[in-house]
């Protein structure tokens with residue numbers, strides 16, 4: 001397998017890179033602003049940069065894990081979000097088609113309005129923020145431009161992050177330094193351990209699956225309960241966790257209140273384990289305890 005990973009400095013992309021290298025795949029990663037040794041700097045919004053990486057590496061599979069994932073930044077800078085998440089996806093899909101490479105697009109539960117999650121693959125998307133809209137348009141591009149596409153929708157990722165940007169890591173770091181944290185009990189999703197998502201993506205590629213697959217954790221829970229689980233497993237002081245409502249957080253972008261994904265379709269096909277939050281967070285803790293680097 002000759003796999004190009006766009007966004008290999010991110011939470012999922014870095015894990016996918018390490019996991020596929022372990023399997024002796026010929027993998028190549030890209031970063032944008034957080035340099036990683038041995039990876040190429042690619043701005044997916046820049047057509048010529050995208051052409052260069054395809055023409056030099058000539059992948060047979062492309063995992064698109066990159067883009068602007070900061071939901072509030074997308075709301076503040078919609079043009080930038082469109083340039084990267086929509087135009088960038090089009091740039092990559094065009095080159096993937098030229099090379100007859102399979103495109104694996106990673107998408108999100110934020111394409112839904114959050115009235116009635118967790119959502120199945122057949123539910124009708126209706127995004128309520130710029131991020132969700134750009135991701136849905138990226139999905140449409142993959143469907144329209146590619147003969148073969150795999151869209152993997154996921155939700156609320158947690159896991160190792162070299163850049164320290166991940167929500168769970170920020171919560172852990174803040175609580176370890178005795179800072180109070182705020183978590184909404186009217187905001188639901190299905191938190192997903194990046195390691196288990198990476199294994200599922202690999203299996204979907206190996207099994208040559210096509211179409212849309214939800215891959216997420218098996219627990220549908222609100223942020224307040226999630227942060228309390230983090231506190232339990234990382235042995236942090238629960239008195240630092242404040243229960244709030246989504247509206248109290250005064251976020252720039254609206255959040256889908258009951259999002260999350262139903263994973264029964266992927267569970268039937270894949271051997272990879274779909275985890276409860278408790279299991280995933282325990283594995284994440286062991287990973288952090290054994291890490292040889294600061295996160």
Ligand SMILES: NC(=O)c1ccc[n+]([C@@H]2O[C@H](COP(=O)([O-])OP(=O)(O)OC[C@H]3O[C@@H](n4cnc5c(N)ncnc54)[C@H](OP(=O)(O)O)[C@@H]3O)[C@@H](O)[C@H]2O)c1
Nearest residue numbers: 007009010011012032033034043044066067108154156157
């Ligand atoms: N995080 C979540 O909770 C979540 C939930 C549902 C779905 N998803 C989806 O899952 C995928 C992976 O998410 P993640 O959390 O692993 O992402 P992430 O950690 O935020 O990483 C994003 C990656 O995209 C790269 N990137 C940013 N701007 C770019 C540009 N202009 N051109 C090329 N690459 C660019 C980043 O590079 P630098 O860091 O080097 O700038 C980084 O490697 C994304 O498609 C996201 O939409 C994420």
